[in-house]
Amino acid sequence: xxxxxxxxxxxxxxxxxGRLTTPHGVIETPAFMPVGTQATVKGQTxxxxxxxxxxxxxANTYHLYLRPGHExxxxxxxxxxxxxxxxxxxxxxxxxxxxxxxxxxxVSEDGVTFRSHLDGSEHFLSPEKALEIxxxxxxxxxxxxxxxxxxxxxxxxxxxxxxxxLAWARRSRDYFATHGDPxxxxxxxxxxxxxxxDLRRTSAQALVDMDFPGYAIGGLAVGEPHPVTCEMTEAxxxxxxxxxxxxxxxxxxPEQILDYVSLGVDMMDCVLPTRSARHGCLFxxxxxxxxxxxxxxxxxxxxxxNCACAVCRRYSRAYLRHLYRSGEFLAVILNTHHNLYFYxxxxxxxxxAIEFGNLESFRSDLxxxxx
RNA sequence: GGACGGGUGGGUGAGUGGCUAAAACCAGCAGACUGUAAAUCUGCCGCUCCUUGCGGGCUACGGAGGUUCGAAUCCUCCCCCGUCCA
Numbered sequence: 001x002x003x004x005x006x007x008x009x010x011x012x013x014x015x016x017x018g019r020l021t022t023p024h025g026v027i028e029t030p031a032f033m034p035v036g037t038q039a040t041v042k043g044q045t046x047x048x049x050x051x052x053x054x055x056x057x058x059a060n061t062y063h064l065y066l067r068p069g070h071e072x073x074x075x076x077x078x079x080x081x082x083x084x085x086x087x088x089x090x091x092x093x094x095x096x097x098x099x100x101x102x103x104x105x106x107v108s109e110d111g112v113t114f115r116s117h118l119d120g121s122e123h124f125l126s127p128e129k130a131l132e133i134x135x136x137x138x139x140x141x142x143x144x145x146x147x148x149x150x151x152x153x154x155x156x157x158x159x160x161x162x163x164x165x166l167a168w169a170r171r172s173r174d175y176f177a178t179h180g181d182p183x184x185x186x187x188x189x190x191x192x193x194x195x196x197x198d199l200r201r202t203s204a205q206a207l208v209d210m211d212f213p214g215y216a217i218g219g220l221a222v223g224e225p226h227p228v229t230c231e232m233t234e235a236x237x238x239x240x241x242x243x244x245x246x247x248x249x250x251x252x253x254p255e256q257i258l259d260y261v262s263l264g265v266d267m268m269d270c271v272l273p274t275r276s277a278r279h280g281c282l283f284x285x286x287x288x289x290x291x292x293x294x295x296x297x298x299x300x301x302x303x304x305x306n307c308a309c310a311v312c313r314r315y316s317r318a319y320l321r322h323l324y325r326s327g328e329f330l331a332v333i334l335n336t337h338h339n340l341y342f343y344x345x346x347x348x349x350x351x352x353a354i355e356f357g358n359l360e361s362f363r364s365d366l367x368x369x370x371x
Numbered sequence: 372g373g374a375c376g377g378g379u380g381g382g383u384g385a386g387u388g389g390c391u392a393a394a395a396c397c398a399g400c401a402g403a404c405u406g407u408a409a410a411u412c413u414g415c416c417g418c419u420c421c422u423u424g425c426g427g428g429c430u431a432c433g434g435a436g437g438u439u440c441g442a443a444u445c446c447u448c449c450c451c452c453g454u455c456c457a
Contacts, residue, residue, distance in 0.1 A: 033406095035406075035407065036407095037406095037407050038407085042407080042410085043410080058406070060406085060407080063407085063408095090406095092406050093406090095406075096406045096407085097406095097407095097408090099406090100406095100407080100408080101408070104408085116408095117408040118408080143406080146406095148406080190406090216406080218406065219406095220405090220406095221405045221406090222405080222406095223405095229405095247406090248406090249406040250405055250406035251405055251406085252405055253405070256405080268405095268406095269405095269406055270405050270406080271404085271405070271406085271407050271409090272404070272405050274407080275404065275405090275407065275409065275410090275411080276403095276404065276405095277410090278409080278410040278411075279403085279404065279409085279410075279411065279412090280410090281403085281404075290401085290402080292400095292401095293400085293401080294399090294400070294401095324410090327410075329410085331410080332410050335410095
């Protein structure tokens with residue numbers, strides 16, 4: 001049995017402490033997964049990521065298909081070997097690009113036609129094609145192609161996308177059954193449904209009937225208020241089987257992550273720590289800090305005096321501000337390192353709190369610190 | 372001494388009669404970022420007043436005068452900078 005998901009403990013809030021075993025290693029949940037779209041987490045070496053304690057990273061089907069091409073990666077020994085990352089990888093299907101590249105694509109029942117953002121060439125991504133690519137890449141966790149829509153959307157629009165996502169999920173499951181290897185890769189279905197509670201529930205139920213080894217909740221945190229995100233997450237999660245991992249896609253801010261974990265979410269990914277780092281926004285135990293601000297010009301303190309990361313152990317705010325304003329590469333590297341450490345350490349603290357059954361007090365401490 | 376060219380808001384630099392508190396870029400100040408077309412994007416950026424509004428007043432395109440209803444823009448003189456000629 002190459003894959004195994006165990007719920008080790010549950011917290012009174014509903015949070016779960018778990019362990020997902022894959023052929024490339026164990027993922028302790030709740031887990032945060034750094035995003036490495038183009039087979040690289042921007043600004044960090046693989047060695048850095050290992051030292052930070054990243055147990056799994058994301059990569060993107062659409063981007064790697066366009067460049068360098070999934071066949072090339074297969075010939076290079078698969079994505080793990082190609083990028084020299086020995087730990088688990090989750091590949092997103094390109095479903096998010098249906099949303100984010102909306103100007104460049106056309107969705108039909110059969111699949112999605114994209115105009116490449118790189119050279120304008122036209123490409124067709126179907127549920128089967130996405131899986132063909134992901135199988136070639138050899139990621140541990142494989143996402144089905146879904147249709148992600150903006151929120152708020154018209155009810156009819158949300159129903160259409162959720163229905164199509166379910167149809168695509170069925171096709172994906174069937175394709176994987178004949179072309180995939182369940183001992184090598186784990187296929188996750190995705191719940192859509194916009195901001196409609198009932199649609200979220202029925203979508204989740206329909207997906208569960210297809211019996212996926214793991215389930216994702218997608219199409220959230222794309223503009224709707226946080227309480228709505230929580231409500232939709234709860235609606236979907238309440239229908240998902242307790243013995244399968246739950247992945248809330250594309251979230252979130254630290255304080256929000258705590259809410260999602262309390263709703264029984266096991267896995268999350270987000271570009272926030274990496275992108276914010278490149279934009280000079282650093283996460284600290286006291287909230288966010290914009291390192292370019294004038295107030296840090298002569299500040300000898302580390303980013304966060306409660307942080308044990310390599311950057312906080314060595315560099316001052318004044319120096320990091322200087323690097324950022326000078327446009328130096330090192331600013332990207334150090335800022336990203338700190339933010340990822342913050343997120344990964346935050347998850348370690350959450351897991352510990354669940355283990356000791358005091359997630360609720362962990363949350364009130366956090367809220368007090370953030371004011 | 373002469374011939375050209377030029378002096379614009381913190382910087383570079385557009386603007387050759389009203390649409391100009393003055394383009395654009397940079398610098399500066401602040402904010403955003405949620406399955407990465409993002410080391411990006413947005414706002415502010417002369418002073419001042421208030422009932423914060425496509426609001427009022429003041430100051431501003433080397434200096435001083437002039438032409439004009441109106442001048443960064445036209446005229447006169449002066450000062451300064453650059454290149455070339457003596």
